[in-house]
Amino acid sequence: MSDTTNTNLGSRDAILSVFEGFRDELDDHNDRRERLIKHSRDVTNLSKKIIFLLHRIMTDDASEGSGDGGGVGVGGGGVGDRSRALKAASKGREKLREVQGMFANVRHELTGDRFWRYQRQVSPGLQEYIEALSFAHYLETGKLIGYEEVQKSLSDDQGAPYFPLPLEDYLLGLSDLTGELMRYAISAISRRGGRTKAQDVCVFVRNCRADFEVWTPYFKDLRKKQNVTSQSLEKIEDAAYAIMVRSSEYDLSPDMLDDIVARTVSF
Amino acid sequence: MSDTTNTNLGSRDAILSVFEGFRDELDDHNDRRERLIKHSRDVTNLSKKIIFLLHRIMTDDASEGSGDGGGVGVGGGGVGDRSRALKAASKGREKLREVQGMFANVRHELTGDRFWRYQRQVSPGLQEYIEALSFAHYLETGKLIGYEEVQKSLSDDQGAPYFPLPLEDYLLGLSDLTGELMRYAISAISRRGGRTKAQDVCVFVRNCRADFEVWTPYFKDLRKKQNVTSQSLEKIEDAAYAIMVRSSEYDLSPDMLDDIVARTVSF
Amino acid sequence: MDVKDLEYVNDLLEQDNELREKIKDEVAELDKKTRTMSGLLNRIHSTPAEQMPALLGQVKPVLESCRTTTAAIANVVPPTQFWRWKDMWTNSLRSAVFAATMVGYLETGTLLTLPQVRDVLGIDPQWSDRYALAAEDYLHGVISLVNELSRLAVNAVTMGNFEEPIKISTFVKDIFAGFSMLNLKNDPLRRRYDSLKYDIKKIEEVVYDVSLRKLAPSRNQAS
Amino acid sequence: MDVKDLEYVNDLLEQDNELREKIKDEVAELDKKTRTMSGLLNRIHSTPAEQMPALLGQVKPVLESCRTTTAAIANVVPPTQFWRWKDMWTNSLRSAVFAATMVGYLETGTLLTLPQVRDVLGIDPQWSDRYALAAEDYLHGVISLVNELSRLAVNAVTMGNFEEPIKISTFVKDIFAGFSMLNLKNDPLRRRYDSLKYDIKKIEEVVYDVSLRKLAPSRNQAS
Amino acid sequence: MDVKDLEYVNDLLEQDNELREKIKDEVAELDKKTRTMSGLLNRIHSTPAEQMPALLGQVKPVLESCRTTTAAIANVVPPTQFWRWKDMWTNSLRSAVFAATMVGYLETGTLLTLPQVRDVLGIDPQWSDRYALAAEDYLHGVISLVNELSRLAVNAVTMGNFEEPIKISTFVKDIFAGFSMLNLKNDPLRRRYDSLKYDIKKIEEVVYDVSLRKLAPSRNQAS
Amino acid sequence: MDVKDLEYVNDLLEQDNELREKIKDEVAELDKKTRTMSGLLNRIHSTPAEQMPALLGQVKPVLESCRTTTAAIANVVPPTQFWRWKDMWTNSLRSAVFAATMVGYLETGTLLTLPQVRDVLGIDPQWSDRYALAAEDYLHGVISLVNELSRLAVNAVTMGNFEEPIKISTFVKDIFAGFSMLNLKNDPLRRRYDSLKYDIKKIEEVVYDVSLRKLAPSRNQAS
Amino acid sequence: MDVKDLEYVNDLLEQDNELREKIKDEVAELDKKTRTMSGLLNRIHSTPAEQMPALLGQVKPVLESCRTTTAAIANVVPPTQFWRWKDMWTNSLRSAVFAATMVGYLETGTLLTLPQVRDVLGIDPQWSDRYALAAEDYLHGVISLVNELSRLAVNAVTMGNFEEPIKISTFVKDIFAGFSMLNLKNDPLRRRYDSLKYDIKKIEEVVYDVSLRKLAPSRNQAS
Amino acid sequence: MDVKDLEYVNDLLEQDNELREKIKDEVAELDKKTRTMSGLLNRIHSTPAEQMPALLGQVKPVLESCRTTTAAIANVVPPTQFWRWKDMWTNSLRSAVFAATMVGYLETGTLLTLPQVRDVLGIDPQWSDRYALAAEDYLHGVISLVNELSRLAVNAVTMGNFEEPIKISTFVKDIFAGFSMLNLKNDPLRRRYDSLKYDIKKIEEVVYDVSLRKLAPSRNQAS
Numbered sequence A, B: 001m002s003d004t005t006n007t008n009l010g011s012r013d014a015i016l017s018v019f020e021g022f023r024d025e026l027d028d029h030n031d032r033r034e035r036l037i038k039h040s041r042d043v044t045n046l047s048k049k050i051i052f053l054l055h056r057i058m059t060d061d062a063s064e065g066s067g068d069g070g071g072v073g074v075g076g077g078g079v080g081d082r083s084r085a086l087k088a089a090s091k092g093r094e095k096l097r098e099v100q101g102m103f104a105n106v107r108h109e110l111t112g113d114r115f116w117r118y119q120r121q122v123s124p125g126l127q128e129y130i131e132a133l134s135f136a137h138y139l140e141t142g143k144l145i146g147y148e149e150v151q152k153s154l155s156d157d158q159g160a161p162y163f164p165l166p167l168e169d170y171l172l173g174l175s176d177l178t179g180e181l182m183r184y185a186i187s188a189i190s191r192r193g194g195r196t197k198a199q200d201v202c203v204f205v206r207n208c209r210a211d212f213e214v215w216t217p218y219f220k221d222l223r224k225k226q227n228v229t230s231q232s233l234e235k236i237e238d239a240a241y242a243i244m245v246r247s248s249e250y251d252l253s254p255d256m257l258d259d260i261v262a263r264t265v266s267f
Numbered sequence C, D, E, F, G, H: 001m002d003v004k005d006l007e008y009v010n011d012l013l014e015q016d017n018e019l020r021e022k023i024k025d026e027v028a029e030l031d032k033k034t035r036t037m038s039g040l041l042n043r044i045h046s047t048p049a050e051q052m053p054a055l056l057g058q059v060k061p062v063l064e065s066c067r068t069t070t071a072a073i074a075n076v077v078p079p080t081q082f083w084r085w086k087d088m089w090t091n092s093l094r095s096a097v098f099a100a101t102m103v104g105y106l107e108t109g110t111l112l113t114l115p116q117v118r119d120v121l122g123i124d125p126q127w128s129d130r131y132a133l134a135a136e137d138y139l140h141g142v143i144s145l146v147n148e149l150s151r152l153a154v155n156a157v158t159m160g161n162f163e164e165p166i167k168i169s170t171f172v173k174d175i176f177a178g179f180s181m182l183n184l185k186n187d188p189l190r191r192r193y194d195s196l197k198y199d200i201k202k203i204e205e206v207v208y209d210v211s212l213r214k215l216a217p218s219r220n221q222a223s
């Protein structure tokens, strides 16, 4: 707040000096707002790159090595897919730490009541970060990341949050995840074991959509994002359907079918 | 352009190495684009501040000193107004040099064919700069700044332009000037001599509108801006009308009327 | 989403909703008060100078009663969440600032400072992360004051008070000089600041009329 | 605006307009050629393998003739203004890239590199600030190639060619791996890249059908 | 979909269409009448006080003839469907309210109440589930009245009638004070109410001009 | 504006506000129920045929509980004001129609008629001036049913149920034929009806895939 | 504005209104017929080849009856005003073109030319300044035909008719090649033409499915 | 698609394209002229009464030169296709009507009738199926005239011409009364007509200012 005196403003000079205080305050506010907008763009860009990185590792044939197979996370379907998912998650987390560092760097701009003042500026980057983080988390655990875990990722070593995580940004960030999962499922399909993976993602996204539906009355952007989720879900369902139809003509297990195809291609 | 080899892409490895080149190129492009967007925001902000500065000096009673009066520029109406206009222009130019410095700083990002590639990113700041520059120029000379003079202001000491000045940005920047002139005329009216000033601005803006009309078919944003100019012009006309109506009841010169009013106020 | 997380999110949502309802109720209270004050202050345009104190005597108790509502809102808002909920009461608060500064002007002829308005409305500076008077809101209230004073300048003359416009003129020009020092974005404050110029112009016209009626020869002998 | 400035501006405008008209004419020429090639290449879906060389023999002269048009455009565009006018021919150029890479694939089974396409279309790298093949346009052309190859995989089988889908599969997967390396914004290239996944899926289904028809036991004896 | 049910549904849709057409015709009738009245009432701005009764003599028969149309609409609308079709005549009805209250003001200098307007337009309170005058529509009509009176204040002075503006000023301020006691939602009515301030300001300025020049006999009535 | 008339008007406005709040609360209740049903019915896409009865066993109590809410709304709405407040619950009611007809289809393979849906939802035809099921809303609910069934056709196949698509195809084509006999205006209903074509096309493609591969026992029923 | 001129202008406006109403009525008639035909032609997707003639026997009388409506519209439109009112019937006319060409395809397997369609619909070429079949509308109708044939290809296979898709494929590819020779502007026609590619792709996939399973007797005809 | 029919269709499309280009060129010519006239007429706001004839002396040759362009367009448009291409010049033609009626007003103080404007612009009534002045376009031009005259009323006073506003007031009210007798649909013309009220209000306020201060000699003519 401005450092005005407590006497009436009876003269022009008094008014001018008071308004000088307002000017400094407004300039300060605008400059900070600008800095946070730029920061948010940077966070968005880096987060988008991380999402591409995760996709890249998951579709990279070269990294298809031997793995532990099975487990809670993603990629239980094919040999090596599980290890690939873990590799992706670990590489992703490494990069995500860079983003977390960026948030740590603006922590001082967002202390006290300031965070809520600048939430609209912080929000775009924050949501994109949550999208990337939750993608990595899904690859690792096959689950949706919890609110507290996201908040923890935005806290210092002592566990003190850089700023409070708005529920809205948390949910909208997660909602965007379904679009990436659709892309992931569709690319996976053309690969060995990808058919099972697509089914898993289908169930997962269907549940996301159901869970999020309850919250649509509370956040105006969520309705729109739910529509996108529905479209993504239909794409995954159609893909899963196509697999079923193709394989249903034959009396063989999916694995055996995969083997036959693999043999033909590498004749 | 990417440094691809001249052999066919027959293997996955060959393709990957070529696309690695594309990735670097695209990343480079996106990063540069981001930098220029940020730069443009900075230029816009500083230019807006300069416009406020110019208004501030022109309405600042304290700086009302003795002046040379008359002359080609603005403020010929009242004693001291001319000197105030010169002071505003000179302070404005000082600040405008800062903006010019900012353009000089990104010169290397905009060499060769790059300027036209990033024009859309540079444009918002550039137009706001031209608005501020032309305002200072108007205060100093009472005229519209020429294309070549704007281009010169964006050139180094040897006269080499930092980048070519797009005609569109030049005209759209000038078109915005009329809005500021409206504000200037309206504030001037309540001041001694301001009535003549308002008349001058009225004629000036009316001519701007007529001159620009010819170019509306060529630039799609100009039509919209011309509408804003028309509104501004009507506001100035209404103000000039009000002066005429009020003073027409009396058989005295404007100056004498001003004197009587001044005496009453400072009774 | 696993059940624990689902419940966690639902709990957070529930808390926010309750909070929103509570604030809404308190703001409705504040709103009622500012509406009463606007109604009363609308009468200044037909109240002769000598009856003004009586009118202000009606406004001031309402103004003072705002302190209770202010405290009630401040009590409900959680620490650091001032800006989160602020939109809910912004309009009412600006009206309250208008009322406070108008009373201030009518009583003393000067502009109440932001801290003074804060005092009048009972906003404790220590609540700053829960309930505060932001500079922007103070400035909006002051612009409303000027808007209304340009009307008053006209109506005062109608009631035969030829000094008021001149007083208002000086007062408003000082405020305008203050506003000119700000660097504004293209936001509502900027638009309202632009409107100030028209108020000043109107007031100057009244001053002009009043000055010349007394001293200058008229082309027609209208009276 | 004083007369000198007015004329100056009008002159600049006039020059730009003339330039635009000139470019438009040349681009119309290029456009006509790419349309002819698209028409011819549409026939690959019903052309048996042995007649393919004859078909390509019809396409190649048109492709080569693009060099003249290319040179004509490059001659008209002023130095450094490549990006200023590029939108006028972007679509046509991408179609030309598609035609060039399709011919390349059908002849050699490999993907022409950007410099190779540049050569085919007669784009001199030294013109780079007047007329160049931007990476983005090359990539768009390649995506069109993949779109069309997924159709070809289907139609090749209809014509009894069971090897082609497998060849296409390998080729397209390699290209996809390349695309996966890029960091794309939410732009048209990104949307078309997403569409590649469906092409690959379609091709894989064909490969799947073809592989299993030969080797796996069917539930019904459909044939 | 079984045939009987389908016919049932189709019948419902068909009946609605017919009803809509019937109402449309009656509303067109009402609309014609309000347009005639608007045309006539537009002349008040150039009609000297002494000729006003003659002008009102032309408007009143049209106003009375609205009763027939009103009854016709009420006859067509099925019981309980008032709110369903109301939008079709809302604008015309508001114009009729405007005409009725304007005539009322010009004749008696007072504001017709909602029940009085209902009587004038021949709306039977017993029709309330088919055709009624909603509070909202009454208020919209009154706001139109104020809009037009601010114009009249200006034109009366032009015609040399210096007392009318003062009469209008008192009348309008009273209405404004009434409105400010209503608890309006944030809807079109609210926005139009906000616009009343401009009308009042304009009227105050006319009164100011008249007072300043001592044109009206008893200046102090303005308060 | 005289005080009595003012109070009269203000009372009318106040009553409306209270009524709106009451209806809002009841509609929120209905909304919660339809949302729960949507959530449950979303599971049909992953529920094998044999577990469907269990799922419906979860939906039906919720569907039945709508009767209470329905009655509650009907109680709040004043007689004759059905059309005034209808917009507030239109969306929820359409969702309820969807849920009712979906349960109907899954249990009996037939389309519930409008009166049947009315019964299921406990809408008493005698309330018609307070709460009713308009033909338009019934049809919107049915279109939502078709939208969802086209998805179900796909997902049933994924779960290995090859007969469902054929059943759905017959059912949906019957509905479509019914719709094409209605005389629809150019309104949202019309647009949604047009969109049905895409659903039918999709279902036809599923039936095609199943028939082509002789996956369903009695293929010829599809015609 | 002098009275005579005013009446002149008002007469012109009035005549237009009447004319518009008359045309509207006739177009409603045409619209009803095309809707009936669409309903009947929708059955081709479930009608076995041997029953097709019977179905066409139902469509053709309706198609012929269009001649009367056509003549009626042509009678109402004043000479030289074809282009003024054309928008009113464009959609209906395109539907009629679709019906005519669909009947033509089903009966003869060929595409009716523009003059042939004109004959079928009874459009006299001499009416060209009142009622004509513009090239654009003919082409829109033909695109609708292709859209529907891609659906038919799918459904024919479902009904066990494996030769129809191959026939359709040849027919549609021919049309597509024709379209690609037209010089289309960037308008709705262009966009719909672009969408043809999806239909062709779908048909190719059906032919692929049939060929792969050796279901059709003479597979090589597909080329 | 048989080649002959294809060529026939392509020819039709090609002819339309050429025609469109030709008309475009002529309309560009007309457009240039109306823009020049607008530029010149813009000066009326700063031209004292005595210099007005000189200014009109500059406008009139341009206005007359429109006849050539008019004839050129009429020559290009094929008989009976007036309504097809009309949209291309509507805006320019309305500007020309504005210029013609403005010159008419400034010279004679009266409103040119539609046939008079047609004469001025050299539109032969016998061309009615190729090029005509529709009532709608005439009225749009007249509304633009009123818009500009309300500005002129203001600026004339600024230049010390106190009689012009009174002249304008009478002229414009006459036009407004004329418009209010037309039966306008709910279209752009209607909306622009509604906006005339603002122009009239503004002019009335100017007349008010002039009358109040007894600036014009014969004040009572305003009524």
Ligand SMILES: [Mn+2]
Pocket: A131, A176, A179, A180
């Ligand atoms: Mn994303």
Ligand SMILES: [Mn+2]
Pocket: B131, B176, B179, B180
């Ligand atoms: Mn500006």
